[in-house]
Amino acid sequence: MKSAITLLAVLLLTAGAAGTGYCQSKVFDVDRDMYPYYPSLIKWNKSHAGFTPPEVCGECHEQQYEEWTGSVHALAFKDPVYQGELNKAVKAIGHDISRQCEGCHSAAGVVTGEIKKPGLAGLSPMALAGVSCDICHSISGTTHWQTPSHEPENGSMILTPGVETTEGGVLIKRGPFAPDEGCGDGFHQCEESSLHLRAELCASCHQVYHYDAHFPLEATYLEWKHGPYAQNEILCQDCHMVATETFLRSADTFTKPEKSEYHHYFNGANYLLYFLAEQAANKAGDKALAANVQQKYGMAVDRLKAAADLEITPVYRENRLAEVKVRVKNIRAGHNLPTSLTNVRQMWLELTATTPDGKVLFSSGTVDETGRLAENTRLFNSDGMGDDFHFAIDPWIVTAFSRHDTIPPRGYKDVYYGISMPDNLDSVKVEARLRYRQADQAVAEALLAAVPEDMDLETVYGIKEVPQLPIVDMVVVSADLAAVKK
Ligand code: HEC
Ligand code: HEC
Ligand code: HEC
Ligand code: HEC
Ligand code: HEC
Numbered sequence: 001m002k003s004a005i006t007l008l009a010v011l012l013l014t015a016g017a018a019g020t021g022y023c024q025s026k027v028f029d030v031d032r033d034m035y036p037y038y039p040s041l042i043k044w045n046k047s048h049a050g051f052t053p054p055e056v057c058g059e060c061h062e063q064q065y066e067e068w069t070g071s072v073h074a075l076a077f078k079d080p081v082y083q084g085e086l087n088k089a090v091k092a093i094g095h096d097i098s099r100q101c102e103g104c105h106s107a108a109g110v111v112t113g114e115i116k117k118p119g120l121a122g123l124s125p126m127a128l129a130g131v132s133c134d135i136c137h138s139i140s141g142t143t144h145w146q147t148p149s150h151e152p153e154n155g156s157m158i159l160t161p162g163v164e165t166t167e168g169g170v171l172i173k174r175g176p177f178a179p180d181e182g183c184g185d186g187f188h189q190c191e192e193s194s195l196h197l198r199a200e201l202c203a204s205c206h207q208v209y210h211y212d213a214h215f216p217l218e219a220t221y222l223e224w225k226h227g228p229y230a231q232n233e234i235l236c237q238d239c240h241m242v243a244t245e246t247f248l249r250s251a252d253t254f255t256k257p258e259k260s261e262y263h264h265y266f267n268g269a270n271y272l273l274y275f276l277a278e279q280a281a282n283k284a285g286d287k288a289l290a291a292n293v294q295q296k297y298g299m300a301v302d303r304l305k306a307a308a309d310l311e312i313t314p315v316y317r318e319n320r321l322a323e324v325k326v327r328v329k330n331i332r333a334g335h336n337l338p339t340s341l342t343n344v345r346q347m348w349l350e351l352t353a354t355t356p357d358g359k360v361l362f363s364s365g366t367v368d369e370t371g372r373l374a375e376n377t378r379l380f381n382s383d384g385m386g387d388d389f390h391f392a393i394d395p396w397i398v399t400a401f402s403r404h405d406t407i408p409p410r411g412y413k414d415v416y417y418g419i420s421m422p423d424n425l426d427s428v429k430v431e432a433r434l435r436y437r438q439a440d441q442a443v444a445e446a447l448l449a450a451v452p453e454d455m456d457l458e459t460v461y462g463i464k465e466v467p468q469l470p471i472v473d474m475v476v477v478s479a480d481l482a483a484v485k486k
Contacts (some may be wrong), residue, residue: 015286029215030150033225034037037110039096039158039211040103041147041204044111045140049162049169051108051109053125057133060185066132067264075273076093076121076130077106081438083455085394087124095213104157104205107135111159123438131205131266134161137173138406139195142204149214152203152221184354185188199224202236213387214400217343223335227409229254230285239334240266244302251332263345269307269338271300272438272469274332274459301472306332308407310432310477316485324481326351326432328380329412336406338436342391343384344399346440347474348377351417355425362419370486371441373470377416381403393443422481437469444469 022412054074058065068074068214076082079372082105087099096120109115109127140160144152158226161170168420171188176197179190195201208218216222224230232254236337239247241262249255274297281290282430326349330337367379373379382405384398385391407413420442422430428439438444445466448457457463 025148030148030324031146034146034442035144036404037099037103039100039154040110041154042103042111042117044109045158045160045485046111047162047164047169048105049164049171051112051126051138051161052134052171054132054134055125056127060187061133064100064133064264066292068266070274070277070296071264071266072268072270072273072414073131074129075277076104077102077109077128078130079105079273080276080451080455080457080461081273081444081447083120084450085117087452088394088447089396089452093211095414097396100154100211104131106130106207107155108132108161117452119454121454134173135159136196136201137175137312138162138202140174140193141195142200144200144203149209149216151216152207153209153214153216154198154207154211154253155204157204164270170280173427180326197237198234199230199235199237206236208340208395209395209474210399215399217384217398218340220335220339221456223409224338227335228285229334229409233335236334237262239332240268244371246298247303248306248332251334265299266300267296267303269300269304269436270438270474271297271304272444274300274410275470279461279463304436304474305447305470307331307337308434308474310434310475312432312477312479312481313403314479314481314485315416321428321483323484324351324353324417324419324430326415327412328407328434330384330407330409334409336408338381338406342382342404342406343398344443345381345436345440346373347381347434348373348381349380349415350377352431353419354429354431355419356427356429359421361428362417364417365435367435367471373440380413382406387394388452408450423481427480429478429480431476434474435471437471439469441469 002129008267015152030038032038053067055066086098086101086444089101091133098111102115106115106127110125114127119395126294138161141158142152146155147156162169167174171193173184173188174193174196178192185192203221206220207216207222209216222391232252234254238250238257241264242257243263246257246261268442274293277293278290306333309329314321315325328349335337338347347367351363352360354360364374366374382401383391383403384393385402386397386402387399448466451457
């Protein structure tokens with residue numbers, strides 16, 4: 001009798017679980033009813049109030065539109081590096097995985113089901129606009145605590161562009177302020193949203209997890225949350241939605257910007273994307289856009305140059321110079337340095353020791369004519385591995401990091417270089433450079449070679465082959481070190 005009851009209980013439990021759409025896993029439970037766009041965790045409150053493309057918002061919000069135009073958010077879907085990787089992902093796993101990617105790179109395109117394959121052909125302005133006005137200002141909440149990892153991940157936000165009324169759909173836009181009378185000019189209603197004054201607004205997209213194994217491939221939000229800037233209430237917005245001088249003040253003094261100091265730049269480190277966008281704008285004869293993205297290129301380089309600092313210290317053994325210690329400090333990035341796609345981005349130290357008459361005694365981290373890095377380079381980034389524990393780069397294969405070597409906010413890493421000083425030398429000149437680029441040359445070439453057919457690089461960007469990726473020197477310092485300790 002007892003066993004019959006147990007059996008009945010088990011049957012009921014199983015039926016109950018199936019009914020709520022739970023995929024039972026010992027670690028990551030996925031509620032398929034809750035997340036209809038899985039592997040994206042985005043949710044959409046569908047009504048007759050649909051999405052509005054940015055050009056329409058721009059008619060009344062000119063300044064925000066101008067600032068957002070040409071930003072990495074505006075380029076998030078058209079980005080050829082993204083489209084190359086997406087194309088590879090769909091070939092490897094199938095169309096389903098593209099929902100995960102697009103939930104962040106073009107959220108409207110995925111919930112409306114408009115995007116059927118990689119590429120740009122035939123898509124509406126709203127889908128092409130990537131992370132546009134009406135994505136952020138339609139976010140009405142998040143499901144960060146119900147996700148499979150119980151953390152923000154893979155677009156875990158709720159989009160509510162408007163509500164149904166007896167007269168049809170009414171648009172509601174959420175923003176940071178208590179609305180005045182007539183806010184929205186009859187086009188939209190306004191709602192005050194404290195979420196827009198929190199980093200949680202950004203978290204849904206800035207915590208990228210493996211589509212199935214829920215490994216955090218990009219963890220910018222959690223790096224920030226567990227660091228000194230979060231503790232001092234300096235948010236993503238306070239560094240990325242402001243001009244360079246304001247960012248320096250937020251980072252150095254932990255003071256929040258004034259209301260009037262916020263701008264829609266979303267400027268980070270990706271100068272390569274602005275470089276490509278400038279090529280495309282020039283090819284299309286759009287001088288205004290070319291100038292716009294050129295300015296954003298400069299801003300990204302300025303942020304990178306402000307992010308870090310270097311310190312050279314000699315190490316003596318038995319009073320003879322034996323090693324050079326270089327301390328690499330993350331002084332102004334609100335998260336680890338580098339962050340996000342750490343298994344693709346490259347930040348490394350180049351060290352050169354020369355004699356007083358200019359002869360190179362030792363070098364590390366040099367780049368050859370083809371853009372390849374020397375074997376002995378000290379990189380600060382990570383290596384991905386697949387579930388076979390072998391090296392991998394693609395985000396549908398990488399389920400863990402075999403090496404994770406980034407620098408925490410306000411933290412540092414020390415690197416030691418052994419030096420064997422010739423007896424006849426009194427001193428040596430040491431120069432250290434912290435250098436950055438978006439990807440390894442070969443990786444960039446492979447991704448750009450994989451772009452969908454309708455994004456031919458020559459037609460759109462006017463480039464026949466992938467140029468050598470520009471490298472930014474974030475910091476350069478040098479010191480003369482005595483051979484014998486004084
Ligand atoms: C949770 C949101 C999210 C998901 C899901 C996501 N991405 Fe991204 N992706 C981002 C963010 C944020 C960045 C920017 C990171 C940075 O700048 O370092 C990014 C950057 C990239 C880049 C680098 C672009 C460049 O110009 O350097 C590529 C390529 C890319 N994603 C491809 C994909 C593919 C393919 C998928 C699906 C398999 C995917 N992403 C899923 C948020 C997401
Ligand atoms: C990535 C998310 C995001 C995108 C994309 C975005 N906004 Fe915003 N917007 C915000 C946040 C966050 C604030 C609040 C900034 C602050 O703290 O004052 C804001 C503030 C605003 C405000 C209030 C006034 C101001 O400038 O602070 C307006 C109006 C606005 N946005 C319109 C737009 C328009 C128009 C677009 C598209 C051209 C756009 N936004 C794109 C996140 C976004
Ligand atoms: C017909 C003109 C018009 C259009 C089109 C328009 N808005 Fe507005 N919006 C306004 C006015 C007027 C206000 C009042 C405050 C101001 O002037 O910034 C406002 C306020 C806002 C605010 C601030 C809300 C707050 O209280 O913090 C946001 C956010 C916003 N709009 C987003 C958008 C977005 C996103 C779009 C496109 C989907 C859009 N608007 C389209 C006229 C418009
Ligand atoms: C104290 C200022 C500060 C805060 C706060 C901050 N950032 Fe950054 N962020 C930077 C700087 C400086 C860089 C450029 C150096 C780098 O790449 O880390 C950067 C770079 C980035 C990049 C580009 C990374 C790459 O290498 O491609 C992304 C994406 C980003 N931040 C997102 C965020 C998000 C999301 C938050 C909030 C969770 C945030 N940031 C908070 C200063 C800040
Ligand atoms: C709907 C998803 C989404 C939201 C919400 C979002 N982002 Fe992003 N963000 C992205 C994607 C996708 C990219 C990268 C696009 C690419 O590289 O192709 C990106 C890129 C960026 C970059 C540029 C990084 C670089 O390498 O230069 C910054 C800075 C940034 N986001 C800041 C923010 C901030 C601040 C917020 C919150 C106010 C926010 N984002 C909200 C999806 C989002």
